[in-house]
Amino acid sequence: MSVDHLIAKLKRRDEVSAAEARYLEGLLEPPRRVPRGGEIVRAGERPGQSTLLVEGFCSRFVGGPTGARQITQVNLAGDFLDLHSFLMKQMDHGVVALTDCVVMSASHARLRRMTEEQPHLTRLLWLETVIDAAIHRQWLYGLGRLEAQARTAHLICELALRSRAAGLGGPEAFIMPFTQPELADILGITAVHANRSMMTLRRAGLIERTGVQITVLDWDGLVELGEFDPAYLRLYEETV
Amino acid sequence: MSVDHLIAKLKRRDEVSAAEARYLEGLLEPPRRVPRGGEIVRAGERPGQSTLLVEGFCSRFVGGPTGARQITQVNLAGDFLDLHSFLMKQMDHGVVALTDCVVMSASHARLRRMTEEQPHLTRLLWLETVIDAAIHRQWLYGLGRLEAQARTAHLICELALRSRAAGLGGPEAFIMPFTQPELADILGITAVHANRSMMTLRRAGLIERTGVQITVLDWDGLVELGEFDPAYLRLYEETV
DNA sequence: CGGGCTTTTGACGAAGCTCAACTATAGTGG
DNA sequence: CCACTATAGTTGAGCTTCGTCAAAAGCCCG
Numbered sequence: 275m276s277v278d279h280l281i282a283k284l285k286r287r288d289e290v291s292a293a294e295a296r297y298l299e300g301l302l303e304p305p306r307r308v309p310r311g312g313e314i315v316r317a318g319e320r321p322g323q324s325t326l327l328v329e330g331f332c333s334r335f336v337g338g339p340t341g342a343r344q345i346t347q348v349n350l351a352g353d354f355l356d357l358h359s360f361l362m363k364q365m366d367h368g369v370v371a372l373t374d375c376v377v378m379s380a381s382h383a384r385l386r387r388m389t390e391e392q393p394h395l396t397r398l399l400w401l402e403t404v405i406d407a408a409i410h411r412q413w414l415y416g417l418g419r420l421e422a423q424a425r426t427a428h429l430i431c432e433l434a435l436r437s438r439a440a441g442l443g444g445p446e447a448f449i450m451p452f453t454q455p456e457l458a459d460i461l462g463i464t465a466v467h468a469n470r471s472m473m474t475l476r477r478a479g480l481i482e483r484t485g486v487q488i489t490v491l492d493w494d495g496l497v498e499l500g501e502f503d504p505a506y507l508r509l510y511e512e513t514v
Numbered sequence: 515m516s517v518d519h520l521i522a523k524l525k526r527r528d529e530v531s532a533a534e535a536r537y538l539e540g541l542l543e544p545p546r547r548v549p550r551g552g553e554i555v556r557a558g559e560r561p562g563q564s565t566l567l568v569e570g571f572c573s574r575f576v577g578g579p580t581g582a583r584q585i586t587q588v589n590l591a592g593d594f595l596d597l598h599s600f601l602m603k604q605m606d607h608g609v610v611a612l613t614d615c616v617v618m619s620a621s622h623a624r625l626r627r628m629t630e631e632q633p634h635l636t637r638l639l640w641l642e643t644v645i646d647a648a649i650h651r652q653w654l655y656g657l658g659r660l661e662a663q664a665r666t667a668h669l670i671c672e673l674a675l676r677s678r679a680a681g682l683g684g685p686e687a688f689i690m691p692f693t694q695p696e697l698a699d700i701l702g703i704t705a706v707h708a709n710r711s712m713m714t715l716r717r718a719g720l721i722e723r724t725g726v727q728i729t730v731l732d733w734d735g736l737v738e739l740g741e742f743d744p745a746y747l748r749l750y751e752e753t754v
Numbered sequence: 755c756g757g758g759c760t761t762t763t764g765a766c767g768a769a770g771c772t773c774a775a776c777t778a779t780a781g782t783g784g
Numbered sequence: 785c786c787a788c789t790a791t792a793g794t795t796g797a798g799c800t801t802c803g804t805c806a807a808a809a810g811c812c813c814g
Binding site: 661662703704706707710 | 769770771772773
Binding site: 318334336338339340342343344346358361362363364366367386389390393396397400401403404405406407408410411412413414415417418419420459461462501505506508 | 558574576578579580582583584586598601602603604606607626629630633636637640641643644645646647648650651652653654655657658659660699701702741745746748
């Protein structure tokens with residue numbers, strides 16, 4: 275089913291009945307493809323639907339007038355990309371495909387009906403947006419208070435766990451399909467420095483890279499360097 | 515009424531009926547005082563209620579094992595401080611009072627009932643948490659891509675507008691009751707550099723400071739320096 | 755095999771940090 | 785009312801992390 279990754283993730287947080295899974299599935303339009311580099315939503319836009327990432331990798335980003343760009347979150351399969359546009363109406367940021375992607379949309383009208391018919395499902399999706407904010411806060415701590423190397427370690431830890439939660443493998447090996455300029459926009463540094471940060475982690479024997487795949491060699495070392503504590507991802511079951 | 519600041523803010527976003535305002539008021543326990551420096555919620559805690567800030571200034575912060583601290587948001591009167599704990603259950607960060615404060619709490623059980631009885635109010639509070647995330651994203655852009663001076667200008671613009679939206683004065687003059695070490699934790703720099711950044715803005719004739727009050731002398735200059743675009747605050751009426 | 759992208763490396767400069775001292779301000783008690 | 789103290793704010797000097805600019809090296813794919 276196309277909502278599999280989403281359901282896998284939700285089930286790590288609370289029970290999801292078969293009926294609720296079907297209801298979610300029923301919200302969505304047929305899948306469509308987006309090529310790598312495609313902008314799925316543009317900042318300032320007022321989309322009439324919210325989009326679920328079914329396959330691939332995307333990122334949210336805030337762009338400045340000078341062309342500078344800061345990626346504020348990495349989205350994996352099973353993530354809603356602009357659920358908050360259902361409430362904000364106008365997008366405060368853009369979403370771009372980092373790889374070829376498959377997405378499906380749910381109209382805001384249907385989501386609104388959901389808030390009237392399915393309070394529990396509503397709380398589960400509300401929780402999704404609240405976890406997005408928690409991820410933002412961890413990144414804020416990293417950008418404000420950690421050095422580039424430590425932020426890199428933290429990112430690897432986060433993606434390893436989130437990949438596993440969405441049923442995408444990991445945590446000892448997972449896919450990180452970013453170019454170094456993209457990685458730089460995630461870490462708030464330049465591409466040159468992104469290169470040096472990754473290099474340092476490799477030379478320290480913490481990770482290994484083969485193409486887009488990252489293999490974690492020393493999880494505890496990464497956790498310590500990146501000050502990583504997984505609580506904010508809320509990857510354990512609990513009633514909402 | 516103790517929810518006045520909250521209602522004032524919500525009304526800038528959508529219509530709020532008198533019945534809804536009463537319903538909100540009915541959710542809340544009697545007010546209590548918190549002295550400056552008091553921790554209203556601690557990271558890792560599992561509060562059974564969510565707390566509304568009725569008077570004063572608070573901040574959310576993420577703390578590291580080394581004692582480093584990053585403030586991730588400044589909260590004004592009318593803001594919910596830990597609404598997301600209703601969904602996350604466990605706090606991913608702490609909330610501290612920057613001034614003497616008055617707060618009121620709503621139990622999670624009552625909030626849950628609200629999601630079953632009041633879909634529109636639910637969407638309005640969901641919107642609140644979604645705007646928190648949008649503010650986080652702007653800060654991420656600032657920390658990742660702007661220099662300390664520019665971030666300072668952005669913060670001033672944001673607080674000026676939010677103060678006005680909550681009916682606290684502004685935007686030409688408003689209260690910014692932070693010590694410089696606190697300001698440093700907001701801007702992701704050291705206290706010494708926070709001092710120099712504020713100084714630069716004053717010497718450039720952009721702002722003036724008298725005690726805790728900031729007077730904006732050159733709004734356009736601040737907007738340009740801080741790359742400030744108020745859209746993310748969603749301070750204009752629109753049906754949710 | 756050649757063009758375009760991505761990654762890697764080097765040299766130097768700038769923003770911001772650390773350490774340390776000094777000044778201003780606001781209480782507080784005599 | 786003033787000295788005393790504690791806290792907050794201000795300034796300087798030298799150092800570190802990261803940015804800039806530039807070039808070389810690897811890789812993919814037609």
